[in-house]
């Protein structure tokens with residue numbers, strides 16, 4: 029193989045022959061310089077191929093295929109509710125991670141019944157001392173409420189467009205699990221500040237668990253760490269809220285959306 | 298690169314491509330990969346059944362594809378960039394913006410520290426669990442059995458749990474109870490009515506949970522909790538049934554001629 033320059037591929041000579049503005053020349057010079065070293069062209073080509081694969085050959089939409097009119101257009105905005113659930117979930121995740129820097133899941137520090145605990149104080153601290161903390165807690169709380177609302181409305185949209193029918197039963201069942209877990213997310217989060225209502229909501233939870241035959245006591249132990257509420261309850265709710273549920277819900281949402289990807293959206297007939 | 302035109306991968310005729318002494322370096326050509334039927338013959342029991350099914354399923358797929366009149370065509374949908382991307386960015390920013398705005402004007406409130414010794418007058422979860430809380434307040438309708446000397450058959454708490462089970466169980470079963478190709482509520486007034494009943498019930502149950510805020514008797518509230526959803530369902534059914542006549546005519550002409558109902 030010869031080391032002699034291959035003249036017909038002398039890009040710089042080609043560049044000089046063109047009548048280009050300064051900007052164009054600078055751009056092309058940079059591109060050529062980078063491409064000689066990194067073969068950018070290959071990647072651009074790959075991207076281009078992907079772009080055309082994604083865009084150029086779209087099957088006819090259901091409405092087109094069967095020549096249906098667009099009577100159903102007013103349903104379409106409701107199809108974004110699933111995505112809105114995910115967005116609210118992400119906002120809650122980010123704000124929750126930031127809250128986690130300051131919150132401490134501990135019932136220590138109460139000298140007498142009804143005194144503030146460490147958990148309570150840490151939330152007070154977030155709201156009064158931490159820069160932007162009041163807003164952060166507010167955003168986390170509202171993101172959670174928006175998520176629950178979006179998930180519920182998403183379920184209604186799926187129901188009233190009949191999108192749960194064959195072959196989407198599995199995704200419907202996954203959805204039922206997801207809405208349950210979303211509510212559990214909300215419940216466990218509600219307990220964390222260890223305020224009066226947190227405590228008594230958890231108390232009702234324990235009583236419910238204990239009233240269940242056969243598995244009741246076991247469930248109360250598992251979820252609430254005992255039959256009376258205390259440090260163990262708070263830590264269990266905390267681990268559920270910041271460790272177990274995030275992984276499980278994220279995984280199931282990925283599966284849920286993956287199935288939608290594989291099966292396609294059920295377009296209204 | 299080379300002007301040698303002989304295929305080297307499976308022909309093995311190119312001397313230079315030979316490895317030391319061994320046979321030509323080849324990959325098994327495609328037809329050496331066992332087919333479903335070969336794998337089926339080699340296996341037995343459940344595995345064989347699986348392969349048998351795969352074979353059928355694949356044949357069905359091929360047949361369907363061959364018969365299909367599905368049309369592929371050039372761009373008619375929105376391209377991912379910029380249309381879809383910009384739209385999604387707009388929706389996302391708007392939604393996140395709304396969350397932040399609401400968080401700013403209605404900040405999360407806070408309450409007293411937990412006190413195991415003092416039960417508050419009103420215990421409430423967040424609003425989205427009101428319906429669940431309402432289910433726990435169904436004790437007035439807990440049937441008492443004469444056989445048990447007027448004792449109730451299950452504790453009030455367990456009634457609440459059972460109610461939750463029924464709610465989640467019913468929702469889970471929906472796809473297995475309502476089958477077929479219909480999608481629009483007008484096509485199936487009954488199922489639309491069931492849906493509306495459920496939605497109204499979730500609202501009236503929430504109202505039951507915050508019964509202290511309603512200046513009406515508990516009996517009346519309990520009756521309304523079940524009667525309002527029923528009324529909602531009946532009205533939905535009546536309206537959709539009426540709409541159906543005219544609506545279905547159009548729909549049938551355009552749609553069922555193309556896709557006969559199963």
Ligand code: HEM
Pocket residue numbers: 106107108109110111113114179182183186191192196199200201202203204206207210281284285288292293294295
């Ligand atoms: C964490 C909660 C959930 C998330 C993040 C989520 C997300 C999504 C997304 C992004 C889609 C794509 C279509 C759309 O956006 O409408 C979808 C579709 C679907 N979802 Fe969900 N979902 C959730 C809960 C549920 C629930 C509670 C149900 C029902 C019980 C459900 C049942 C379905 C079904 C059947 C589809 C397919 C609908 C179709 O093909 O038109 N999902 N989900």
